[in-house]
Amino acid sequence: MTDKVQPLETLSKTKPEEPKIVVNLRRIKRKIMVMSGKGGVGKSTIAANLAAGLALRGYRVGLLDCDIHGPTVPTIFGLESSRPEVNENGIIPVQVFSNLSVMSVGFLLENKDSPVIWRGPAKMGAIKQFLEEVYWGELDYLIIDLPPGTGDEPLSVAQLIPNCDGSVVVTTPQDVALVSVRKSINFSSKLNVPVIGIVDNMNGLVCPHCGKMIDVFGTGGVEKASKDFNVPVIAELPIEPKVAEMEDKGTVLQGLDHSTEWQKNFELVVDSVEKIL
Numbered sequence: 336m337t338d339k340v341q342p343l344e345t346l347s348k349t350k351p352e353e354p355k356i357v358v359n360l361r362r363i364k365r366k367i368m369v370m371s372g373k374g375g376v377g378k379s380t381i382a383a384n385l386a387a388g389l390a391l392r393g394y395r396v397g398l399l400d401c402d403i404h405g406p407t408v409p410t411i412f413g414l415e416s417s418r419p420e421v422n423e424n425g426i427i428p429v430q431v432f433s434n435l436s437v438m439s440v441g442f443l444l445e446n447k448d449s450p451v452i453w454r455g456p457a458k459m460g461a462i463k464q465f466l467e468e469v470y471w472g473e474l475d476y477l478i479i480d481l482p483p484g485t486g487d488e489p490l491s492v493a494q495l496i497p498n499c500d501g502s503v504v505v506t507t508p509q510d511v512a513l514v515s516v517r518k519s520i521n522f523s524s525k526l527n528v529p530v531i532g533i534v535d536n537m538n539g540l541v542c543p544h545c546g547k548m549i550d551v552f553g554t555g556g557v558e559k560a561s562k563d564f565n566v567p568v569i570a571e572l573p574i575e576p577k578v579a580e581m582e583d584k585g586t587v588l589q590g591l592d593h594s595t596e597w598q599k600n601f602e603l604v605v606d607s608v609e610k611i612l
Contacts, residue, residue, distance in 0.1 A: 369479065
């Protein structure tokens with residue numbers, strides 16, 4: 336025999352190849368989940384504005400939309416017609432501006448009205464591919480917009496990113512929303528994901544005629560949940576028609592000029608996430 340046999344000593348020193356997802360996520364300093372116990376509380380609004388707010392402070396930010404059935408991030412940024420490119424590094428996320436890029440299943444649909452009819456394993460596979468194949472480059476923050484609830488998608492992200500740096504839990508003052516937000520806090524706790532804080536969205540409406548605050552959904556429940564779980568309320572955001580209008584038009588970035596009470600208060604959310612870096 337003339338073939339050379341590699342000594343066992345050499346073989347034992349050969350390092351196993353690291354999983355691609357580990358290599359990819361190593362370039363990201365902080366991974367933050369934005370979650371809610373139920374839908375309709377403005378979670379994607381919080382995630383999109385948080386990513387944009389951090390980017391405007393000079394950080395390199397990625398926003399991953401993991402809401403497979405209801406991807407709204409492309410609409411919020413006015414990017415519904417955009418498509419990600421692919422090169423030797425992987426899938427290149429859509430760039431909003433130089434230090435903010437986003438990825439969503441919404442970019443992959445032929446028609447924005449097309450439903451995504453997938454079972455759990457297909458959704459989990461798509462999320463894994465987003466984390467594994469999307470080339471984010473060097474990031475200070477990856478903001479992950481999760482679908483509502485504590486099912487397949489949030490669990491997949493938490494398992495695929497075992498060192499997730501924290502979660503922001505979004506709710507409204509309604510009792511029905513607070514029942515679910517308490518579950519979200521417990522979910523984060525069981526998966527060892529620190530809860531950065533609660534965002535109390537739609538906290539009242541400023542009357543356009545008299546200027547007084549109207550408690551549309553009641554008060555007190557968010558504060559009670561905060562005390563029960565020892566988790567701070569990091570911002571109270573009023574109902575603001577202007578913010579909804581800008582999202583519908585895809586001009587959310589123009590709203591970061593602090594011209595409304597909502598935008599002024601939202602800086603507290605950005606502050607809280609920035610502190611963990």
